[in-house]
Amino acid sequence: MPQASSSAAPERYMISVDGLRLLIEALRARGRRVVAPVVADGAIIYDDIDSLELPRGVTDEQEAGRYKLAQRGDDAYFGYAVGPHSWKKFLHKPALRLWRAERKGDEVTVEAGRIEPQNYAFLGVRACELKAIAIQDRVLMGGDYVDPHYKAQRDGAFIVAVNCGKAGGTCFCVSMEAGPKVTQGFDLALTELISQAAHEFLVEVGSPAGAELLAELPRRPATREDTGAAQAVVEHTAASMGRHMPQEDVPALLMRNLQHPRWQEVAQRCLSCANCTMVCPTCFCTTVEDHNDLAGVESSRTRRWDSCFTMDYSYIHGGSVRPTVLSRYRQWMTHKLATWHEQFGTYGCVGCGRCITWCPVGIDITEETQAIAASEKA
Template structure:
């Protein structure tokens, strides 16, 4: 994990070729290097081995219920916002085998499923996603009950952040105070500086591990002009937000309006598909399933991502607690923006906009909150960002 302090901070300038050196150094350090790549018409996160795997020259156009890739007029490596996947899929895997039992000649035997966790190096982590990882750190690692699967994977993670040079049509990280610049939680942070004659990256060091990796790749000192250019990139991105969310008193607003008519209106459109929870970088709900083979020779228990939009999620003997789309959407949005604050001291939203983009019917969380604020009973309260 990154451990940021002011004394760790230093800046440098690296070339495009040095990004390949960065990948090579991480691979040599036995990291599984993961980053953005183009596949199936989207920018997804997967294992990468070279700069050629990165989405050079691609960008994304996002609106409510819409996502498409488009070609840029330059060769930027990180000239896009965020795609359908988050880093959650590596740290909190969608399916994880908890245990397996087999029928042997000596009787039932518990199979060993305790494989060493992978050592991940993430390249291209946005500021909002760093905040999302910090939120999941609280959920899984703080308090008396620690998730060993998440903890083992998170402990060894090396994070290379990328400060956003372009906001998406559904981004609202400025509203949540989670971006577009990564302030902490990384080992190295890149800002892509690209013009007609140069393609370079300003590198900020965020941890001793990051400093050690930087020493192993070609770099040179960053001048004041480079730092100023990087600040200008981030400042420009902050003005590009496609959405905004008024977080003033949001907790009291949602908790105080459980019967607002807007919940009925959104329920008429909501498909209860759970897309919003699957693409969300902070949602953490799971279910447990038991499986056995037809021959009766083995059985296993697996943990899988689940969603508060499924009927069975709130099942208690006799039936589901939340039978309607109205109650399920209200549960999700109120938990995300209000009750999460009671549980973990922070909002559960980081403003990445994925839930808006990947909703099949284009339901917009920021629009729903604004509609309730316009006619609901709101109170004054401290603003809450992503972490």
């Protein structure tokens, strides 16, 4: 809904590092659980923070099958790309109880699993991740049935996005039209600007809630120079993408090559370990498990993340529909890059590069797509 009083020019302000700290504290003062990047176990993950506990001066070096933290030599708070976590672990939980049932004679009562909105504030959400959240919104809230667990976390979440100042070694968001600049789906968006004179954040407002929060913080209006510097940051990031998808109709390319020999070739490397699906910010598959007590009085059903790389995933009586690694890898990749389009109107891939980085054998979805595309031109 357009705001009656806002002028044509987008609102842009500058806040200091202390302003960032105050932003976090203001969110906490509103009773929000603030989740942000933190360093843990040699990686940058997403976890709860109380104050300005962001990874300062830290960066990551990513390549296919490789991830390593390093020092940047400055004090940047967002000087890295995405790590093994994504926001889906908060919105679409890895495991949750759907219901529990109690039996007394022939009578059973079923109690639906409690839905407890966490009032999240996500700080440091990248453009590709906003796109991934929008994609999961479509899957889990956009059809005839809405996932009430997802919706409860999603509806209340406050999002502070960050424009990427650095392309990760496996990033290809430009190919997927998912970044590096955030364009929508945020309450506030930051661009970190470090010069010899100052360490500041340009703030863009994406919602009334964002504007209301920003109004509490010490700030100054952004100058033309500030805006230019922020634009240069994302332009530099966009220009330094290390990977690209072929510039053609990828869904059609893959769907006409379902019997391509490349699938057999990649299947020989793929360990079917499911890492790619676990780190993927759009992968939404789940399975259910039932538990019961020994007396048969209480039972419950839990839902947890599942992966199309397991044999059980496609099991029907008699056996698995996709018993080979070939068929399972093909399912995963064609879903991300082809069939997702028909199902939900977008790619199921945002070019974040996680599946490439966290693949133990370094399989690269862009390289696999390029190989099939190249074979048609040979």
